[in-house]
Amino acid sequence: MRVHIIGVGLIGGSFAVDIRNVFSEVQLVGVDNNPDHLQQALSLGIIDEIEEINDVRSSDLVIVAVPVDVSIPLIKQVLDLVEDQTLVIDTGSTKGKLCEALSTHPNRRNFLAAHPISGTEFSGPQAAVKDLYRNKTNIICEVEKTAFKLQERALELFQKLGMRICYMDPKSHDRHIAYVSHLSHISSFMLGKTVLEKEKDERNIFDLAGSGFASTVRLAKSSPAMWSPIFEQNKENVVEILKEYIQNLNMFKDLLENNDFEGVFNEMEKTNHIKSILNGII
Amino acid sequence: MRVHIIGVGLIGGSFAVDIRNVFSEVQLVGVDNNPDHLQQALSLGIIDEIEEINDVRSSDLVIVAVPVDVSIPLIKQVLDLVEDQTLVIDTGSTKGKLCEALSTHPNRRNFLAAHPISGTEFSGPQAAVKDLYRNKTNIICEVEKTAFKLQERALELFQKLGMRICYMDPKSHDRHIAYVSHLSHISSFMLGKTVLEKEKDERNIFDLAGSGFASTVRLAKSSPAMWSPIFEQNKENVVEILKEYIQNLNMFKDLLENNDFEGVFNEMEKTNHIKSILNGII
Structure with missing residues (x-):
């Protein structure tokens, strides 16, 4: 499985650590506009390689963990690129504006809006920790808009990471x-x-x-x-x-x-x- | 050493636990207006016996850990009773009104105003824990008004419990x-x-x-x-x-x-x- 982590800080980095832990044969690819963070993530063994945003095309799973103002244009760009099998998961703390902005995107079905209620007050790749998401609630919005097969894969991921799922509309x-x-x-x-x-x-x-x-x-x-x-x-x-x-x-x-x-x-x-x-x- | 703990909750109870731990041959006596708390403290082994307030007369050390409205009249009453060797330590979170109220008491020299910056959000004898005060700051007010020998004994106690001392006037x-x-x-x-x-x-x-x-x-x-x-x-x-x-x-x-x-x-x-x-x- 080829996984792209866009934003290799606390949230994205911790996903990478857990994904490596629970999946065999996984290739973790970091994408970040901060070259220092990418180098740190690489030397900490959080990611295996570094790529550009355009390389997400053939990814199996893209996890977006960037500030919520960056994520709206970025996820649009990612959805423009990806193929049918690619699952794109967002992890931000707001959902209304994002879900609205993506509602008419032709590849909306590739996207799953999630919010893992987990984190610490620290940031950056060095803040990434194992099991950050274990026993934590993960709020999923508009699940019905995600392709059924990709929903299944997302739920398998969250289950393996030990998360509890809670479905909610973006406004609530x-x-x-x-x-x-x-x-x-x-x-x-x-x-x-x-x-x-x-x-x-x-x-x-x-x-x-x-x-x-x-x-x-x-x-x-x-x-x-x-x-x-x-x-x-x-x-x-x-x-x-x-x-x-x-x-x-x-x-x-x-x-x-x-x-x-x-x-x-x-x-x-x-x-x-x-x-x-x-x-x-x- | 005979020690009276007035108020056998989180603060008083934790003092009792630590005092038993660092002093040999200590007799811990509980005084509290809540009979349930006294029984709990006894059955938890926090105190060895139960007495009335009037029995503090022959105590070596009286630790007062009650709400700050109760402590002013109570410490006056204790100071009325005690003999020269008795050190009375208060642990409350306000010092101005207390120090003012006690300033003219004939036995003011028996009293040391202290505030250990330590605690948890829990209360009662069951909340008492070992080492609650280790590496914590203890603010002492108006140390010069306490008899020199009793100051020495108080500092020995605080040192054995691992506290850092900070001197301050009650207003500050x-x-x-x-x-x-x-x-x-x-x-x-x-x-x-x-x-x-x-x-x-x-x-x-x-x-x-x-x-x-x-x-x-x-x-x-x-x-x-x-x-x-x-x-x-x-x-x-x-x-x-x-x-x-x-x-x-x-x-x-x-x-x-x-x-x-x-x-x-x-x-x-x-x-x-x-x-x-x-x-x-x-």
Whole structure:
């Protein structure tokens, strides 16, 4: 099997590592506009060779793992090139604009829109790890638009990588993911900014901050090049949920300012049952 | 050595576990207004016996680990009872009001104000763990007000438990801790609330949320009985930093609404260097 990984960073690189692990006789080919990343991926043994985008023509499987603004024109270009047997899988964090843009492409049936809910705050080929996708949810959108035989091959891949599948339409995907992923990133980035601004002598953060702070600002390490286009494509949902978050923070601030500490207690207690939900998330 | 642990939950219980581990011939006595917690601590082997508050009279070491509203009258009561050799250590997350309230107590020299920056989102005796304090920062306030011999004993204890010491005045403590701990808890609780409100069908959170969401809302599992009095005692600092956080979130929302995605990118990139700071936090 000849597999092209377009974008050999955390997501694409981790797919490559797992694919090599579960398939015998696989040739992994890296495509990336960053030559340093390609060289790193090659020397780390993540890919076997380097090719250009035009060489995907005879691929069995193309995994696209690039920022979501790049992926729309890129996947169009890939679909222009590929033959009947080629399965093209996208892995981005927004699906609405992408599925719309590809809806009339003559080779739409070669494409499967997927979003593996997995990752870390790190990026680049060196961030690629084994089993990143094991026991993680993979959201698949508009599965009915993918050729039946290619659906089967995609599901075989995801199953071998240990993923749980969840089918969803692109609009619902973007809405739910705004709530449970995109908002967390904004919360984290702005928390980091707020504290950095106050603690100009940064050694204080280093010395005093515990694991709670580290946990809430962990996502502020994420790649701006990846996240800025996500927020752009999912702007409507993100702004809506961000407004509600700000409203809730203002409500909490008002309770504090009005010395309503029974209200403060109640707000925290009401949210406490998130425990039982979180226990299901790794 | 006879040690009284007042409040046998996560913090007090973990002190008991470590003290038993590093000192030979230690008798650990539990005091708590929750009889279930006392029985649990006894059956878990965290404490050796149960006593009343009045029995601290002849103690060598009293560790107070109760909510910060309870600790002020309670430590006064303990200081009323104790003899010259008794070291009383508090572990709470606010220091201003406490140090002020105790400043004129005739036995102020028996008391050491400490804040180990350590914990988890769990509570109760079953949450007590070994080595909770190893390599963690312990902030000590107004060390000069503690009797010299008792200072020495406290430092010996902290050293044996593997803690790093940081001296600070109570006002600075409360300000810095508002930034690097208290704000994170509000951010987390309100993020949990916002998403729970939107995702009324909670199975969606469970299925779609990844480790990023779990990380940012982890602190929303924390105990409201512990946190409500902390916010009350540190209200001024907490409201100030919360306002700045809300301001930054509004600024980010405005950038999104104005389609200024270069601005969005820049804001994230500026905060990205929190990486290098966070790498020092476990």
